[in-house]
Amino acid sequence: MLLRTDPFRELDRLTEQFLRPGTWSRPTAMPMDAYRDGDEYVVVLDLPGVPREAIDIDVERNVLVVKAERRPTAHGDGVRMDLSERPLGAFSRQIMLSDVLDTDRIQADYEDGVLTVRIPIAERAKPRKVVVGSGSRRGEIAG
Template structure:
């Protein structure tokens, strides 16, 4: 059986194992749900300071970046280092139905919560229809 090997990819894997680093930002666990006229996103970012969180919206793409610092420097010898450190990144593709100009963000107990209102044009609305015969022919239709 023939196998293709990429020596550079293998070198990256060995380096990651040895130093515990990754060339790619780690993803953050997320929950998302709709609550009435608001879309809610919750991202787990334990051990991250609010100052290290960066939120950007461009063309209905929300990018969340955060950084968790490594263990304290100086004369410290790590015995076990299992918690990921470095840059975390997540991109969310938001549809046209959300009002990205009114996003609210809060951070509490290691959870970043984003509240994104549903855009007015995406909400169901009632449309009045008038008939051609007269004023008595009007009726409302839910849309």
């Protein structure tokens, strides 16, 4: 049996759980980090306890949409839940992507409850050297 030391914290948690569970029409946001690593943009999302099959990733135009769902764990008869703090339901995150990202080559991996989405920087957006000509020659872009 677990002891609860702060009844107001427990009341706040229960209120949040019952009044605002994640549903497909009103999903809960998932924690996320995003950063550039060399020639790719990396988005990392925490989805502990979500099976790989319950994750859905879509890209339309420049919007990356990640959806996931965690369902309650089936317990046997006679089990009494004393504490339930892990969020259940639907989770969703929409990320606006820049035009400089190559959305045709997105890769996603899921390991230990962490979803990592890697989006390469488009070739046209990478830095290039411009050759400076002399006289009547105009500058050319070196590939």
